[in-house]
Amino acid sequence: MSQFWSPIVHTLTPYVPGEQPKVANLIKLNTNENPYPPSPKALEAIAAANNDRLKLYPDPSSDKLKQTLANYHHLTADQVFVGNGSDEVLAHAFQALLKHDKPLLFPDISYSFYPVYCGLYDIDYQLIPLTDTFEINIDDYQQPCGAIIFPNPNAPTGRLLALESVEALLKMHPDTVVLVDEAYIDFGGQSACVLINQYPNLLVTQTLSKSRSLAGIRVGFALGQAHLIEALERVKNSFNSYPIDSLAMPAAIAAFEDQSYFEETCQKIIDSRNHVTATMEALGFNVLPSAANFIFATHATLDAADIVQQLRDEAIIVRYFNKPRINQFLRITIGNDYENNRLCEELTKIVHRSK
Ligand SMILES: *Cc1c(COP(=O)(O)O)cnc(C)c1O
Numbered sequence: 176m177s178q179f180w181s182p183i184v185h186t187l188t189p190y191v192p193g194e195q196p197k198v199a200n201l202i203k204l205n206t207n208e209n210p211y212p213p214s215p216k217a218l219e220a221i222a223a224a225n226n227d228r229l230k231l232y233p234d235p236s237s238d239k240l241k242q243t244l245a246n247y248h249h250l251t252a253d254q255v256f257v258g259n260g261s262d263e264v265l266a267h268a269f270q271a272l273l274k275h276d277k278p279l280l281f282p283d284i285s286y287s288f289y290p291v292y293c294g295l296y297d298i299d300y301q302l303i304p305l306t307d308t309f310e311i312n313i314d315d316y317q318q319p320c321g322a323i324i325f326p327n328p329n330a331p332t333g334r335l336l337a338l339e340s341v342e343a344l345l346k347m348h349p350d351t352v353v354l355v356d357e358a359y360i361d362f363g364g365q366s367a368c369v370l371i372n373q374y375p376n377l378l379v380t381q382t383l384s385k386s387r388s389l390a391g392i393r394v395g396f397a398l399g400q401a402h403l404i405e406a407l408e409r410v411k412n413s414f415n416s417y418p419i420d421s422l423a424m425p426a427a428i429a430a431f432e433d434q435s436y437f438e439e440t441c442q443k444i445i446d447s448r449n450h451v452t453a454t455m456e457a458l459g460f461n462v463l464p465s466a467a468n469f470i471f472a473t474h475a476t477l478d479a480a481d482i483v484q485q486l487r488d489e490a491i492i493v494r495y496f497n498k499p500r501i502n503q504f505l506r507i508t509i510g511n512d513y514e515n516n517r518l519c520e521e522l523t524k525i526v527h528r529s530k
Pocket of ligand 1: 207259260261262263286326330356358381382383384390393394395
């Protein structure tokens with residue numbers, strides 16, 4: 176019955192998110208969610224908004240949330256764009272800012288949604304290989320291009336590009352939008368948003384799904400100079416003018432107002448990341464230096480797909496990409512203490528069984 180489809184639908188290869196199995200007692204370390212619950216203040220805010228005002232449409236411009244985010248990042252409200260998760264913000268950005276005659280550049284190993292958006296919006300792109308140590312080398316981006324996008328820290332590698340290098344890239348391409356996807360920046364990097372007022376070509380996206388433990392409410396945002404935000408607003412208001420719903424907005428605001436909870440949970444994840452890394456290195460894994468809430472690791476002798484299966488048999492799920500260059504790596508989300516200990520316990524058994 177696909178003769179009913181619009182022509183482009185035949186060409187699409189949609190993104191496949193990490194699985195969300197409905198199995199009890201599963202240790203889910205495959206989709207980079209936060210192991211800790213949302214701030215209690217965010218949950219209270221949702222409860223307080225759960226009333227008969229839900230019969231009304233939400234604020235179409237999400238003004239209060241924009242102001243909260245602007246204050247937090249020392250920007251103005253017209254430098255903030257909000258959407259249903261940063262995936263939606265990215266979708267609008269691909270259409271509004273990244274589609275040009277020259278190709279969009281992004282790393283060969285990065286967020287697998289990028290090529291999917293290029294397919295949907297018919298954007299020409301060129302993959303720039305990461306170095307042998309899975310780092311972005313900005314000199315490789317010294318070529319004509321329509322725009323540049325990369326996650327920082329990168330996913331699924333976890334590797335961070337230093338702020339000085341981000342700035343050097345902005346200077347290298349002053350007439351080209353550089354979109355820095357900072358989904359994981361709170362776990363170990365310094366945000367490029369401090370450069371926004373200096374660089375009219377910089378757009379930064381962030382999300383509440385990872386460091387704020389709110390993947391379920393779908394809020395993400397972009398920060399940049401007002402002319403870039405206006406392009407996003409034009410596309411958004413040609414698509415769905417009511418992005419943030421009336422429960423998500425107060426939750427998002429409350430999450431940004433609870434700085435101590437945020438710092439405490441991020442720090443716990445960073446400490447756990449260091450602990451899991453050290454344990455795995457002692458077991459013969461090479462773990463890439465990570466600035467994110469996950470690690471990317473390969474074992475000296477054991478096959479990655481095999482390890483994934485053995486963990487799965489023990490109800491521990493990690494992410495595996497059967498793709499060139501990374502098919503011997505596991506991407507493991509940092510969990511809570513119990514989950515991390517179970518992971519290390521099972522990895523220890525797997526390594527010892529193989530001897
Ligand atoms: C998780 C993630 C996102 C999207 O997060 P949302 O839940 O849609 O806000 C965007 N970019 C990268 C690199 C991610 O890992």
